[in-house]
Amino acid sequence: MDNRTAILNKVKKNQPISSPHPGIPSFDLPEDLIERFGVALSNIGGELKLFPNYDSVIEEVGQCLEDNNNRSYLSNTNLQTSEVEPHTTIVRGEIAVAENAAVYVNTDLLPDRAIPFLGFRLIVVLPQSNLCYNMHQAYAQLDIANHGFGVFIAGPSATADIAQVLVRGAHGPSKMEVWMYK
C-alpha cells in the first residue's frame, strides 16, 4: 500500500466522532482605528505616516527615489529587480489591521516575491479606508486564496534569540513604515 492510502486509511479508522465547527463569533469593534493602528505599530517598532491624499504620497515617494538605492513598486512601470540589494523598498498594502498593526501585501503585484524581505527599510502604502480592526475582518475582506503568495507584515524583522535582547533586522528590514493616505 502506498503512503497516501496507508495514512488516509489509518486516519479514517482512528478519527474520533465528528464534532461541529463552532463558527467565528463576532466581537465588539472600537471606533478609533487609526489611533489604535498607530499605537500598535509603534509598539512593535514601526512607524505610521499619514498623508492627506495619494498625490502627496507620490511626491514623498519621488523624493525617496532620488537615492539610487531605493526602489518603489507602487506602479507597474518599475518592475525590474536589481542585482544589488536595495536600501529602501516601497510596496502597496491591501489591508491594515488596527489591533496588531499587520499590513497585508499581495506579492503577485511585485516582480519578485522576495521584495518585501529585502533591504533595511520597508514602506507599505495603503489608503486609510482599507484599515479594519481585527483579523476576522481582514480575512473576510481579502481574496487571499487567489494570491500566489501573500503575507501579513507587522513591524520590522525581529529576533530576541540571543539573551532575550530584541534586535531588529534579523534577516528582513530593520525598519517598517506604513504610509496611509485619505
Add this chain to the structure above:
Amino acid sequence: MKIALFVPCYVDQFYPGVAKASLAILENLGYEVDFPLNQTCCGQPMVNSGFVKEGEKVTDHFRSVFQDYDVVVGPSGSCVHHLIHHAGIGKTENDPKVYELFSFLSEQDVMPTMTKPFPHKVGFHFSCHALRGLRLGKSSELVGEGFSVIQPFIDAIPQAEWVPLDQVDECCGFGGTFSVFEDAVSVNMGQRRLADHQSHGAEYLVSIDSSCLMHLEGVSRKQKDGLKFLHLAELIAMVI
C-alpha cells in the same frame, strides 16, 4: 446539617495545630463538628502517582467513614480537590458534600471575628489545587474579572501586611510524590518561591495547604532563611 471535620493524614500526624485551628474556627462560628476517628487519607498520593486502583481502595474507606454526614470540611485545597474531582465524592446522593475550609465559610457567608493584631509582612501562597483545581480564585493565566474566595479572610486579619509577588500563583514544587521522584526540580522550585516572597519582605508565608507549607518550610529550614510558616487557619485562630 451534620458536619464532619476531615483532617488529611499528614496534617493529623505532623500538623495537628492546623486541625485544632480549623476546629476552633468552626466552633467559634457556632458549628457543631464531629471528627470521625476512623478516617485516614483521601487517596491522592496513589492516584497522582498513577496507582488509581490503590487510590480507590483508600477513597472507598473515606466514603464509608463519612457517608452519614451532610458536609465534610477539610483544611486542604489539594485533598478536597482530589476527593471532588478525581474520586468523585459528591456525585451520588448518598455522598456528603466536601469543602475546603474557607470555601465552606465563604459559601455559608460567615466570617470569624478577628480582634487581635498580626503586625507582620505576610506572603500568601495560593496552592495550585485550590486555585486551578477548585477554582477558589482566578489563576493568572486566565483573562477576566479577578476573584478570590480566600481574599476576604486574609483582608480581615488586623494589621497584617500582605506582600505582592512577582509570580502571584506559581507552584511551590511539592506535587506529592513528585517532590521525591523529582527532588532536584522540586527543591529548585521551592527555592524560587521562597526567594519571591522574601524579596518582597515577607516574614511569614501563609497558605491553605499544609503540603505546600511542609515542602516550603523544609526548603527554608535547610537554607536557614528564617521565614516562618503558617496555615491560614492557624493564623486566623491566633487572632480570633
Add this chain to the structure above:
Amino acid sequence: MKRIKHAKAADQYIHKSAHPKAQHVAAIHLRNKRDRAVTVIDEWEELRETASKIKLHTLSNLHGYLEEFEANAKANGVIIHWAQTGDDLNKIVYELLDERNVPYLVKSKSMLTEECHMNQYLEERGIDVYDTDLGERIVQLAKEPPSHIVVPAMHKTKEEISDLFHKTMNTEKDNVDAKYLTLAARKDLRTKFMNAEAALTGVNFGVAETGTVTIVTNEGNADLGVNKAKLQIHCMGIEKLIPKLNDLSVFLRLLGRSATGQPITTYSSHYHKPKPEGEMHIVIVDNGRSDHLGMEDFWTALKCIRCGACMNTCPVYRSGGGHSYGYTVPGPIGSIITPARDITQYDDLPFASSLCGSCSDVCPVKIDIHGQLLKWREVIVESGQVAKSKSLPMKIGSTVLSKGQWYRLSGWGARKFLNYFPKLANAMVPKWTKGRELPNPPKESFREWYIKNKKNG
C-alpha cells in the same frame, strides 16, 4: 532508543551545568510578556474556546480535510507527497534535492524535521543544511538540540553565543552585544539565502478549503529562503490542518500573543502557488500522529499549535531545562505527546510534573495538559513498567490507608521514629532531605489530642 530519565537529567542541569538559570530567566520573561499581551483582549477566553472547537472539529473530520487540502493544493499547481514515517520524509526531501543537484538547503524552523532528524540524514548524503532561524542556527552551530520550540537557543547565554560565533564565524572575541551578534549571523547567511536553489520550511497551518500553507516567523527567514529559491518544500504534520482561511483569524490572534506576547508574529505568510518558473512541494507527514488520533484519552493533544506557552509557564521546565525531556518538543505538551509515540522510551516524562495545571490554563487551544499527564501515569502504571521502588510504597500505602487502625499505628510509629532517631530518619528519606528538612514531629497527633480533650465533650 535510550530510555529518558527526566529527574536525573534535570538534576544534572540544576547542579552541574554552567548556567542553570538561563532557561528560567528567558522563559518567565516570555510568560510575563504573554500575560500583558492577552489581558488586553477582552474576548481572549472566547477565542481559546473557538480555537479549541475548530481543532476538535478538524481532527474529528481529518480524513475529509486531508483529501480536500490535497485536491486544492494540486489545483494550485503544488506537488503533494505523503510520508508515513520520519524516514519517508527524509527520503522524499533528499530525492527532490538530489534529482536537481541542489548543493545545499536553507531551512527555516521546523520542529517536524527536528523530530525526524532530517539535517543529519541530508548531511550524511552530502547536502549541507543551513538552519536560518537565528536560534536554530545557534544550536546547529553548537551541535545541540533545541531546548525550546519557539526559542531554540533559550538555554544559552550571550557569552556562550559570542564564543560560538567567534569560533564559527570569526566575530570579535568577547563581543557579547546581541545586535552585533545577530547582524553577524545575518551577514553570514546572506549569500546562502541569495544563492539558494532550494528552501524548506515547516508549516503552522494548512488550510483545507484553499490548499494554503501558512508559516509564521519573526525574522522573515522562511520567506527570504522560499522566495529566493526555485524549489520550495513545506513539511507538514497531518494535525496542522484547519478548515477555512477565516479560521486563521482566530489562530493568528492567539498564537503570537501566547508564544512571545506579540500581538501577531511579524510575518504571517500564505503560500498557494509555486512562483513563476518555480516548484512548490508539500510533504504531508504522519510519523505516529494517526495512531495518536486513535487514543481516546489523548487525541486532543493533537490540537497543539506549538506556541510554547506551556513551556514558558511550566516551573518544572524552567527549573530542569528543555534538554532534560530528551525530545524535540519539551515541557508539558512534550510530556503528553511523547508517550503516545513510544511509551517505553518516554514513560518517565508524564511524571515530570507537579500537576499544578498552569499549562492547561495558559494553552491557547485549551488542551487539558495536566489532566492527560495524570492519565498517562495511570496508563504507564497499568502497563507494568513502573519500578518496584515506586510501586511498592503505593501498594503498602493503599493497604495501610484503607484501614483506620493500621494507619493510626503506622502514623504513631513514624512520628516516634522521627522523634527518637531524627538523623536516621533523614538518612532513610534522602530524596526528601537532600534539599529539605523533615517536619518537626509533634508529640501527639490531632487524633490523640482530640480523644483526650474533645471526645467526651
